[in-house]
Amino acid sequence: MGDVKYDVAIGLEIHVELATRTKLFCGCPSRFGAPPNTLVCPICLGLPGSLPVLNRRAVELGILAALALGAEVAAESVFARKNYFYPDLPKGYQISQYERPLATGGELSWEGPGGPRTARIRRVHLEEDAGKSLHGEDAARSGSAAGYSLLDFNRCGVPLIEIVTEPDLTSPEDARAFLETLRQLLAYTDVSDVKLEEGSLRCDANVSLRPAGAAQPGVPVEIKNVNSFRFVQRALAYEIERQAARLAAGHPVARETRQYREATGSTESLRSKEQAHDYRYFPDPDLVPVAVDPEWIESLRRSLPELPEARRARYRSQYGLTAQEAALVTASLPLAGFFEATVAGGADPREAANWLVGELARLLNAHAADPSALKIGPGHLVELLGLLAAGVLSRPLAKEVFEESFLSGRRPADIVQARGLSQTTDEAELARQVEAVLAAHTGPAGDYRAGKERALGFLVGQVMRATGGRANPGTVNRLLRDRLGREG
Amino acid sequence: MSSLGSIDRLAAGMAAGEFTAVELAREALDRIATLDGRLNSFVTLTPERALAQAEAVDNARTRGETLGPLAGIPMALKDNLCTRGILTTCSSRALKNHVPPYDATAWCRLEAAGAVLLGKTNLDEFAMGSSTENSAFFPTGNPWDPGRVPGGSSGGSAAAVASGEVVYALGSDTGGSIRQPAALTGVVGLKPTYGRVSRYGLVAFASSLDQVGPLARTVADCARVLQVIAGHDPLDSTSLPAAVPDYVPSLTGDVRGLKIGVPTEYFGMGVDPEVASLVRAGIEVLAGLGAEVAECSLPTTAHALAAYYVLAPAEASSNLARYDGVSYGHRATGGRDLEELYTRSRQEGLGAEVKRRIMLGTYVLSRGYYDAYYLKAQRVRALVSADFEQALGRFDLLASPTSPEVAFARGERAGDLLRMYMADACTIPVNLAGLPAISVPCGFSRGLPVGLQLIGRQLAEATLLRAAHAYEAATPQWRRVPPLAAGQERGWET
Known part of the structure; x- marks a missing residue:
């Protein structure tokens, strides 16, 4: 050139x-x-x-x-x-x-x-x-x-x-x-x-x-x-x-x-x-x-939906989304509608946006599904985010439930109940699991005691795994810290 | 009984059981068999269909059903009006074998009114011409002298009506193609207001000027046919949504107080002195009946012909592009590539006059010429319309010759294009303005018919028909039987 x-x-x-x-x-x-x-x-x-x-x-x-x-x-x-x-x-x-x-x-x-x-x-x-x-x-x-x-x-x-x-x-x-x-x-x-x-x-x-x-x-x-x-x-x-x-x-x-x-x-x-x-x-x-x-x-102008550009600006100012989140969530009118309905149902806007552009997009892609014929609706997501916020579901479990809702259209609460997925709040039960994990992984326990913070994450993960994801990660965290004698 | 009667006479005769529609159709077909060898009015005859339609009318009558206003009346269509299942050739090689899959709206309405179609009549190819000599198949003769032209382009329809082959026929009028042949064959021809009759199914020549209308031997017959074919058609965006008045009751014979303007310019443009004096005498008859007659001026008249020969070819060049040999119509064989398929199909399919106008139209629309020709002609058209608007603000009607001359001999004008185009000098301005006009017989010069043209305001067909009818009633001497039909006068309605 x-x-x-x-x-x-x-x-x-x-x-x-x-x-x-x-x-x-x-x-x-x-x-x-x-x-x-x-x-x-x-x-x-x-x-x-x-x-x-x-x-x-x-x-x-x-x-x-x-x-x-x-x-x-x-x-x-x-x-x-x-x-x-x-x-x-x-x-x-x-x-x-x-x-x-x-x-x-x-x-x-x-x-x-x-x-x-x-x-x-x-x-x-x-x-x-x-x-x-x-x-x-x-x-x-x-x-x-x-x-x-x-x-x-x-x-x-x-x-x-x-x-x-x-x-x-x-x-x-x-x-x-x-x-x-x-x-x-x-x-x-x-x-x-x-x-x-x-x-x-x-x-x-x-x-x-x-x-x-x-x-x-x-x-x-x-x-x-x-x-x-x-x-x-x-x-x-x-x-x-x-x-x-x-x-x-x-x-x-x-x-x-x-x-x-x-x-x-x-x-x-x-x-x-x-x-x-x-x-x-x-x-x-x-x-x-x-x-x-x-x-x-004028009558045609009134029939126009809020257009992507205006919507992006509003989502940023009204809901505090980032430019990228706003762009992603306004990619199509149905998606934007899903988002708004979810927020209107009481969900946290950024949390809702992340589920939609993350999980929903991933599932649509993985299942080559038609976005205009979704089985999952804003009500499902509101409910799911509620279960998540209330500590009933862990994040990994919530994703599983979301996927099941996506595929079947069933309500998250029903899925949780049917599969017995709700988090274990029985601390005695969790304490037993913590003991078992510490016994099996003495190395990381020692590392943590020696000041390696990252070792705690490994141990939490092991407890989660042992409980099939049903443990509340926060509770496990607290129990482990208590047990290992270091304050977080 | 006679196919030479008027619509109301024939309808009454059938209603009274004097004769049947089948007998009437047979008689008309016999007359065609006798006369058409010399006239060549028809491109296609549809005897089986005609008899079947007539029989259906007779059966319906026997069953006591209400019949349409034109039930059992034998008629013909100019061969540029589409008829489902019947050849529609436009007298062109390009459409020699073309059978449309649908009916023109005007024909639909006539058929629903009980019309009996005897056939499709000859025309100048794609309605381009004033003598019917431009038919790709054969020329049509004038019933007053088969060696002379019947005018054009609706020459076949005019000859068929004038000779009594049919009671009425439809034509199309782009620059005078109904009125001029009506004048030259001694019948009545009406060009309605642009948009009064649907153009759907009329094969286009120049879309902004084309209009379908009737030719018949009496004004009343024209009124009865117009009654059926007029009115809005959702299939034609340029058709007018105006209500259709009752035309027949307007034929009162009373023209007292009607203001008639006589545009001086229409007696100048090469108008034969004898034609001019017969037309003026005709206008005097109207004055004698109580009309108020005064001279007036339409100063842009002189430019109308030139503007027309820019605009009509421009539209035609586009309208006729579809005859490319690809999907229907004439396709040349042996072309090596697409270019050759086009060139040869059109070379072989289209006649000299059609090609001339396509080239002219292509030229005036071309880059660099559009403003100088097409746009300028549009401005002239607006001026011509303004002229008429002003004159028709003062007058109810304008009166003029229909054609500057009587029927000329076949072949006489072949080398004189300008003179041929001048044949429409009195009718063309009316198409440019989209106004209604009628031609009625007003005498004979050298044994050949002369026509009086009346021009009306937009949608004022009723006024036109009233004046033409009053004139016709006052001048029975102009209703004669053409020599060719001599010996068959029995039943000729005078």
Whole structure:
């Protein structure tokens, strides 16, 4: 890369499938995974004479996304036709928005490694998705004869919003963090189910480099249709290195569109600026302007949940969580809801947060469980933390009980009772166990007496083990200290 | 009995048991068999379906069921209106074998009203033209002289109605495609307000201008058909949610006090002097009936044609992009790659006039030209509308020629595109403004019919129909039988 340092400017265009029941301009189900060409009608197939009718719910979800991003929703936006030929675009044009988008402005903030980060939003607009083409080997795998491509129009007409950022992102990691934050926001607002593996969130990236501190912006290169956040990060990293190498060698960077190759992790030229499409946008005469009155916007604004950023700030100030705890516990709306309900039930906020981001996250991961269909609820955790605080359960036992609640949905108190897990409070019984442990481990007992504090922990652990975890560690501690004649 | 009767006469005849719907359909089919060899009004005939529909009407009547307002009346549809299970070709090679899986809303409503469909009529390919010579299949003849054009693009519908092959037909009007052929064949043609009739299932030419409407031999028949097809359609976002008034009761014959403006500019644009004088005489008839007539001016008229030939092709270039040979319609064989599949399918599938307009439209929408052409034409369109708004603030109606000339000979205009486009000079401004207009026969020049155009305010079809009906009642001398149908006048309603 040489010695020259470059400032990197990255802008993203993110296509998000909206979580509507039906398509943008017809009544066909907007569903993933159906057999090819089964969710189609004359309208989404663009048959001669068919006409589009706008899905109101899609507009609502678009407005919700815009509001969540702090964008200004236009009182009137206009659908335009984006004209180009491709087999999976049956009308020969895509209905999108161009000169007058649904919303403009806004920003998104997140916690970067070096502190808070913000990227500005340029616009949010509504458009329909195209169908899917299968070529070559993909087509052959689906039963196509050699030399033929296959078309699936199920996705054709599925509602999307396109979110365009200003070129405010400065590194591939920054871009990825932005995308993760955006995904979280979209999930919070139920705008999209944001399933990356189903293509419900897709991304194009613009990246340009200029010598550090230079005023003149660099030449932007567009990278098309990168299908995962990981690939966005990789494609950008590759592209930044490629451009830096060119610039360092004294070659200009060509303004062009490039394609990311997953197999090689590299980008390659798709078309030059001269080959760029002229989409001949013009207002779609089949549709009337989308009028959005202020009351509609306000009622949608009122329906928004508290958004992650505001929630993080509140959890820190109201509950005393650390930035990291707050970020973890607000990762999803259900998790944040779980947390708040647990706290409302009387649990200590930080204790609750630690159980959720620790044990719950671990169990969800270990059992590949669906976080939206939990058997364990806030009531369980409140009860468990109560048992813990009251000394009925030791921490290791509490984790066992939590796991059982997680798996079965049974109340912690019931589990404790059924399994006879409650801590032994019978001090005579515990004293007998202490004697037995000291007899078996004379070495550590001597060490402790000789001043090695750590030896006590070992002995406590041995008593706990001997009692099957049912001993109260505090009581054991006290008994051992008493017995060994040193005050703690 | 006769298929040449009016809708109310025929309905009464069937109700009185004088004849059945099946007999009426048979007679119309016979007439088509006799005449259509010379006229070529039809692209597709649907005799089995027609007889089945007619029989269903007869059976329903026998059972004492309430029948729809158009029950048993033989009719035709322009072949750019989608019919489920019936070829809908737009008179284009691109759609030569295209059978839609759904019905146009206008046809749905007619079918529900008991209409008996005899077939689909010829048109200029994708409704682009003023002579029906641009059909990819064959030209249609004018019943007054089969060597002459019937006008266009709804020339097949006009010829079928004028010759008595059907009682009424639907057409579509983007720049005059209902009114101009109605004028050239001596029938009544109504272009409703933009949005009055659903465009769902009308194969688009220029979406912001296209409108479906009836052609019939009488104003009352047009009113009865409009009654059925008009009204809001949730499947068409541009269809107007306004209530539909009762049109037939508005046909009172009374035009006293009606203010009619006569725009001077409409008598200048290459209008044949004889046509002009017949139209002026027609307006005098309305004045004689008590209408208040005065000259007025629509100064932007001269620019309307140019604006239209930017906007209509722009929309068409996008609307016709779907005929790419991929999923339906004509697909060229032997293409080596996608580019060739597209190029050759469109090369072979589309005719010269359609290609001309696609290229024109692509050009005016291109980067660097959009502002100079498309946007400027939109501004002209707004001015044209403002002109009409001002004039129709003073007048209830405007009156003008429908077509500057009578029917011309087939092939006569082939080399003179501008003159061909001028055929719609009097009708195009109305589409730009989205207003309703009607053409009624107002005399003959050199033995060929001339049409009087009345233009109304938005959604004021009732006023248009009232004036046209009063004029028609006062001028029975203009209701003649075309020579081609001579010898079949029995039952011709005059």
